Amino acid sequence: MxxxxxxxxxxxxxxxxxxxxxxxxxxxxxxxxxxxxxxxxxxxxxxxxxxxxxxxxxxxxxxxxxxxxxxxxxxxxxxxxxxxxxxxxxxxxxxxxxxxEHTCRAAVDRLDINTSADDLIVVGWGLERFANATAWTHGPGHAWQRTDVDGRRVLYLGYLHSIWGDVAGRVVARLAALGARRVVYVGKVGSLDPHIAPNTCLATGHTSVLPDGRVSWRDFFGDLAARLPDIRSGTHVTSPSILFEDTNWLTRQHGHNFVDPEIGHMGRAAHTAGIEFGFLHVISNNLARPYPADLSNERLPTVIEQRAVLLDRIHEIIRLRLRSIPTTQTSEGTNACTS
Known part of the structure; x- marks a missing residue:
């Protein structure tokens, strides 16, 4: 910026x-x-x-x-x-x-939802476009709801506060401990490719570079998202703060494609727990080249409109991937609703 x-x-x-x-x-x-x-x-x-x-x-x-x-x-x-x-x-x-670590874990462990019967947990940003606007159940710092998507049981989970950086990894670890088998993170990511204009396409991948090493995970999307023309797939970098991402930092990122603070922590937690994880993010800004849209003007009507279109596309791709998962028989009283 x-x-x-x-x-x-x-x-x-x-x-x-x-x-x-x-x-x-x-x-x-x-x-x-x-x-x-x-x-x-x-x-x-x-x-x-x-x-x-x-x-x-x-x-x-x-x-x-x-x-x-x-x-x-x-x-x-x-x-x-x-x-x-x-x-x-x-x-x-x-x-x-x-x-x-005890303080950090205790804060996240206030989440207490049995996720063992859910086919997919979707965590993150923009969930209001995916789910029923009025059916949210509130807990300490979070809200959730279940939806039946073509016979698959999906839990949408959002946080009122930021789950910045390592917090997000603990969220995935907590979900796995509660029985989750698949977690998808929807959010925003910065591009390290100067040719990608913000808010025009999506990002995905299965590998991230953290300060202490590289991690890969069992990707929920497999090769589905990577072969779609409006999605860029590549290696992600997990950075603890955008304020570390100066020109010197950028010169060290040769061969890397995206950056945000959470994805690597979440992927590592999923890999450790032996569950599937995937991210599908709006490319919201570009660190390699200045564009009119950046992280300081995200509330502009044009930016909001562009991202709404991309969020609808994310929802469509998640539904497409869910169709390859065997259907779950939803019993009465499971708090499921129709998507």
């Missing part, structure tokens, strides 16, 4: 108390706390991924609370420090404390 786009992106994310006031100290910690000060920049006109980190004031010390995840806490601290630096207010006042 250009400097102007980056600043616009940061202003969307940074808590209003940081933008409006100076603080002697700002500490970023793990804690899903909706009872303290909610950011004025939250936009609750969508069902999922709208809750942002909250704030607690202690004299001139501001404590920012993120949903527990190592990548998320570090990423949000970097967002704050970068914003303050860009507006000329950074004095080294930002610090962060990374959560323990």
């Amino acid at each position: 250009s400097s102007a786009s980056l600043l616009r992106y940061l202003k969307i994310k940074v808590h209003h108390l940081i933008q409006d006031y100076d603080w002697t100290r700002i500490s970023v910690v793990a804690g899903y706390d909706r009872h303290c000060l909610i950011s004025a920049h939250e936009k609750n006109d969508k069902l999922f991924n709208w809750q942002r980190p909250t704030a607690q004031v202690q004299a001139n010390h501001l404590i920012i609370k993120c949903f527990p995840g190592v990548d998320y806490v570090r990423h949000y601290a970097l967002i704050i420090a970068t914003y303050l630096n860009m507006v000329g207010r950074y004095r080294g006042q930002v610090d962060y404390t990374l959560p323990s």
